[in-house]
Amino acid sequence: MSAPPTVLTVAGSDSGGGAGIQADLKTMLALGVHGMSVITAVTAQNSLGVQGAWELPVDAVRAQYRSVVDDIGVQAVKTGMLASAELVEAVAELLGGTDAPAVVDPVGISKHGDALLAASALDSVRTKLLPVATVATPNLDEVAQLTGVRVDAEDDFRRAAAAVLSYGPKWVLIKGGHLPGDAGRAGGNQAVDLLTDGSEEHWLRAPRHDNRHTHGTGCTLASAIASGLAKGQSVPEAVAAAKEYVTGAIAAGFALGGGIGPVDHGWRFRAGA
Ligand SMILES: Nc1ncnc2c1ncn2[C@@H]1O[C@H](COP(=O)(O)OP(=O)(O)OP(=O)(O)O)[C@@H](O)[C@H]1O
Numbered sequence: 172m173s174a175p176p177t178v179l180t181v182a183g184s185d186s187g188g189g190a191g192i193q194a195d196l197k198t199m200l201a202l203g204v205h206g207m208s209v210i211t212a213v214t215a216q217n218s219l220g221v222q223g224a225w226e227l228p229v230d231a232v233r234a235q236y237r238s239v240v241d242d243i244g245v246q247a248v249k250t251g252m253l254a255s256a257e258l259v260e261a262v263a264e265l266l267g268g269t270d271a272p273a274v275v276d277p278v279g280i281s282k283h284g285d286a287l288l289a290a291s292a293l294d295s296v297r298t299k300l301l302p303v304a305t306v307a308t309p310n311l312d313e314v315a316q317l318t319g320v321r322v323d324a325e326d327d328f329r330r331a332a333a334a335v336l337s338y339g340p341k342w343v344l345i346k347g348g349h350l351p352g353d354a355g356r357a358g359g360n361q362a363v364d365l366l367t368d369g370s371e372e373h374w375l376r377a378p379r380h381d382n383r384h385t386h387g388t389g390c391t392l393a394s395a396i397a398s399g400l401a402k403g404q405s406v407p408e409a410v411a412a413a414k415e416y417v418t419g420a421i422a423a424g425f426a427l428g429g430g431i432g433p434v435d436h437g438w439r440f441r442a443g444a
């Protein structure tokens with residue numbers, strides 16, 4: 172049997188299993204690729220928030236990366252929580268030396284408002300990490316943190332995209348999940364994202380699901396994009412397929428714990444069962 176495409180996530184662990192490394196590996200399994208991980212930080216986290224976070228030493232991150240890339244090889248890489256300026260810079264350097272597309276999710280804060288990246292690391296994200304990204308996938312809070320552009324409505328998406336692209340990623344996907352449901356154009360209650368490389372523009376629209384169990388949406392989307400790229404899809408194809416997958420996972424999100432439950436990474440298995 173031939174091996175499936177390989178995808179590497181460089182991200183933090185979420186003990187609750189809804190976001191971070193755990194969301195990434197579940198997404199990769201669901202999308203038919205072989206998932207591998209470089210753990211950057213360990214969080215004590217559940218449906219209520221982040222109770223603690225511990226970064227790994229930069230040498231431990233470099234060693235995991237080398238172990239995977241030098242022997243097994245990667246067809247795509249995805250980055251998530253990188254915690255500190257030191258880790259951001261080390262990972263950017265590793266990505267720069269790897270011949271595979273990189274999906275950079277510039278994780279700043281969790282859904283509950285807990286910081287997953289030191290404020291002192293923002294400049295390294297702008298000047299070191301974004302320039303080596305094939306696709307950067309900021310949410311609206313991350314756009315504001317990184318560029319100062321505030322997005323209140325769909326009309327602001329183009330300006331936000333141009334500001335992120337000025338740091339050098341080939342493509343940017345502006346995620347509108349945090350936009351209030353009625354702030355979009357005519358067309359009703361949609362979850363709208365904009366993918367652009369500065370010349371092509373793709374608007375992605377899906378029904379907005381009135382489900383509070385959305386822990387892990389961003390990690391899931393970025394990992395799904397990396398999985399598509401590893402399978403040889405173009406960036407617009409991978410993003411369209413990833414949007415479809417995350418929309419189904421959000422629709423099927425379920426309650427666990429006393430707060431925000433996870434999206435359902437296995438929704439397609441259950442739908443087919
Ligand atoms: N309620 C919803 N219904 C449908 N789609 C949604 C909903 N909320 C977010 N999305 C979509 O999910 C994807 C992830 O976007 P979002 O803005 O939630 O990411 P994020 O904030 O980075 O996630 P996280 O909180 O995991 O970091 C986007 O495609 C967005 O449009």
Ligand SMILES: Cc1ncc(CO)c(N)n1
Nearest residue numbers: 183184185190191252281
């Ligand atoms: C470890 C981790 N990475 C990313 C997110 C995204 O919000 C999270 N909540 N936890």
